[in-house]
Amino acid sequence: MVEHRTPVTARLALGALAVLLVGCGTVDGAATPGEIDVRSLDVGSYTTVPADIEIGRKPTDGPILEGLRMAGAVVFPHEVDPALTHSWGTDVLDTPQRASDTSAISNVNLAVLERHRMIVGFDIAEGTLAFDKAKPAIETDARITRVVLLRFPGAGNAKEAARELESTDFGVSPDNRPVPIPGYAAAHAHWRPGIKTIGATFAHGEIVVSLFLQHQSPDIDALAKRVAAILDAQIPLLDEFTPTAPDRIAQLPRDPDDLLRRTLIPGPADQRIAIDSREFAPWTGRAGRHYRPTEPAELGTAWDRGGVDSVAHAYSTTLFRFRDEADALAFGTTWHDTLSAAAHPIAAPAGLPQARCAERRAGTAPALTRCYVSYRRYGAFVSGAEPAGVRRQAAAQFALLANAQ
Template identity: 30%
Template sequence: MLDMRHGFGRLRSARIGVRAAAAAVLVISVLTSAGCGSESHAAEEQTVDLSKLDTGKFATKPQDPTTTDLAKRTRIIEGLRLGNILPLASEIDPSLSRNASATNVFVEPNSYDGLLNVDHFSTDTTGFVSGFATSGRPSKDVFLGYTLTNTVMIFDSEASAASAATALARSGFAPDGTNMQVGPVQSSAHPAAQMIWDHTNQRLASWYPTGKFVVFSLIDQIENRTVGNGFGIAPEPAPVALADKTIDVTTDRLKTFQPTAPDQLAKLPLDPDGLLRLTLPRPAGDQTANAFTGTLDQHGALHTVGDPAMYRALFDKTGVDFFSYGAGILVRTKDAASAQTFLDAAFASRFKHRIDPPAGLPTATCTKYHGPDEYAAPFTCNVAYGRYVATVWSQQQQDAYQRISAQYAILANSK
């Protein structure tokens, strides 16, 4: 069974902020043209009558994406470009085999209580453009080992980045009611890094300005904290060497990324690879799925899945090159057989029980979730069409049925 909890079948906010769970820093979708590659539609044409599908008020034909907030959308696109090159947590420390974060791109802080104080984020980060956060841990069990959250923020100038690193470090951790022992620590490898260490809670935060970027890392040694508090074991020293490695690996990747000039952001294409036009568009105000619109390439999509190593193998096997995010997710594989292979592997779960597909769409696979994840969407539907695999989820069964039917119709009408 593969774990798609980060990208598929969960209900979440679009924002991942510095004040969220064990990890992220702040807040907060990619494919090629539909005309590329060969398609095999014979089976679909024989079995599905589009006129009999209940698609509700959802779109049923491909359409070029639009936005009512171009400035925000293009900043998100810039953040997604960044996510396509950033290292996974496992590429910094191979023991961090599990991804720990959900939606990864952000353009503003959220309001959740969490580890860091972001009450003054807007004033602390003058010139902030966009960012991308990724997080990993060694086990599904959140109490084992430690969590590393690695985030890069893009600014409009080197001066803005340097100023933000200092200001964010000054804001520091959010008060949490414990007798926190917080103080600065110094990296001999990266003296420009602003690092603070919460000895009581075994948390290290580091902000490192480099060019127009700030590399922010948060190391939460939850197992050390739990064991130390429970058994009176002396806490470990600040993991500065790991923060240094995070900076080294990340800055090396950033050499391949050219940030878009602020006055050119509005010119970024909304659908650079032509896949969003095939993706079920998100209705106004809709917060289902990832609650943002855009695309990620194969590497970028690995940030969003629970087990990156397993998914990397599946992506390679099925030729996945892009994920597109709208009112669901559309995945492009190399051919129709690979699409079916991907669908069968990616969505299997002992907690998902098959239910009838929507009327008129017998090729869809729909499930109802019964399991321990309180954030899992109750209803999920998936369907393969040609080289594409679509998935949608919802709190309501009929809504999931209408979404998958409309997404299928868009693909069928793209011929």
């Protein structure tokens, strides 16, 4: 068994700092009674015209969109083990090569994934300690759970892939031993005696669940029980998930919840942008929980109370859809009132009294400015390195939301 696999490096942080490109700005529409006249806002050169998301369709979009759907069907490890409070990364694996290189699948398994025509995967990992890229996980006392969902074109492909993935990984070391998983006779699992990790695969319909777990000590009974607990939580989620027929994946809507067109995009509204899980993507339904803040706890509570049911992310902008306007406003107030010690409030955009902005300095990293702005049931974070530019982004995002009605 491979003792250490490189964790996912993609981070879905709310404050992701992107290179900010600007296009030609326009502010359309007159205000309705009681609303701000968006034509009075300083939006700089940012566009406030809702984008036609479908014109940007690319051949690569379909598998990624299916992977984003799978993001709503994966179990969050901390839901099974609340001690797993630190994210070790999450991402769509849109090719067999990426799955082999970056997921819990051993890198000896590329041929298996290709042979059984893997369509897409989704990968999530969480641990009891913060991820430290300078130290292999196996050298820490971290408890880690990594879950990868791998989609295949049929149940037969998935069943054979699960068996072969285990067999190939098992053959990496002559010291590996099979491990039965309580309650899951069809699961394939192995460990290396004396090593505190376990790998397992389990086919359920067209999806293979691949697991990699690390314990504090080489306790095989504890590891096997943890695998069973993850499967206990994961299988019901897969039962509720309907995979898209392979011949329909290319037609999956790019903006299923009508959120991406409301999200501020660097550059003109008519640009053609490929779906990218880290930079330009819809996270609908339960998949939006990958953006749920965990620190401070009050902000996570405000998210839950606000009933967020969809998220869209476009470069330096993240847009949430709340239950109603009051919840969208309350989330921004909670964020502003619970800023970390490294952050301090700064002036909000002129003309937007409900907007909130802060600047954060941490160590030697460049300062980050972030603003939160809401309009009706929508709330958005925008971020960047320069406060005046971020304030213009916030104003443009507000105007865009108003113009998208």
